[in-house]
Every structure is written in structure tokens, then in C-alpha cells.
Amino acid sequence: VVRLKTYARQERRVRFSRENVFRRDKYKCMYCGCTGTAKTLTMDHVVPRSKGGKTSWDNIVSCCRPCNAKKAAKTPEEAKMKLHGPPHTPSKMSVGAFVPTSHESWEPYLGV
Numbered sequence: 001v002v003r004l005k006t007y008a009r010q011e012r013r014v015r016f017s018r019e020n021v022f023r024r025d026k027y028k029c030m031y032c033g034c035t036g037t038a039k040t041l042t043m044d045h046v047v048p049r050s051k052g053g054k055t056s057w058d059n060i061v062s063c064c065r066p067c068n069a070k071k072a073a074k075t076p077e078e079a080k081m082k083l084h085g086p087p088h089t090p091s092k093m094s095v096g097a098f099v100p101t102s103h104e105s106w107e108p109y110l111g112v
Contacts (some may be wrong), residue, residue, distance in 0.1 A: 030061035
């Protein structure tokens with residue numbers, strides 16, 4: 001048995017990764033809306049790096065290969081393409097969606 005006198009809360013941020021971008025966007029191309037897999041989707045900079053865009057949650061969306069090729073190094077407006085949803089940093093509340101589920105052997109201790 002372990003008893004804590006104090007609990008140090010840690011800020012939990014969702015790690016930026018290719019897989020987590022696809023999870024955030026529900027494995028859909030944010031331009032045409034088609035559904036893909038981690039092998040068929042790519043990550044697209046909304047504001048291209050050549051125009052000062054950063055590689056961050058707020059500038060990356062999942063994209064199918066045809067849309068990525070069509071957009072190339074343009075902004076969505078220049079390419080006449082519309083985003084289905086704006087890129088965003090996942091909130092702390094949705095961190096659980098990005099973390100693996102607990103191991104089944106833990107269930108008796110978690111009250112699940």
C-alpha cells in the first residue's frame with residue numbers, strides 16, 4: 001500500500017507526432033474528407049514551410065496524397081482548397097484519446 005501526503009500534478013500534453021495528428025483528424029483528409037490509414041495519409045503544412053509555416057499542432061493537418069500534390073507549396077486559399085476543420089492543439093481533456101488503454105490485469109485495482 002502506498003500513501004501519498006501530497007500529489008504533484010503534472011501538465012499532460014499530447015505529444016506531437018504523425019500518428020497523433022491522424023488521430024486528432026480522425027484519419028480523414030482535411031481537404032476532401034476521404035478516410036485513409038497511416039500509410040495512405042500524409043501531413044500537410046497549412047501555411048507551407050517555404051512561406052514561414054511552422055511544424056506545430058496549429059499548422060499541420062492530415063491530408064491524402066492527391067490533395068497534398070494539388071496544394072503543393074501554396075496556402076489553401078492560393079490552391080482554392082477549403083479546410084474541413086481548423087488545425088488545433090488537442091486539449092488536456094482529450095489526452096485520454098491519445099494514450100493507450102490500461103492493461104486488463106489492472107482492472108481489479110481501478111474499479112473498472
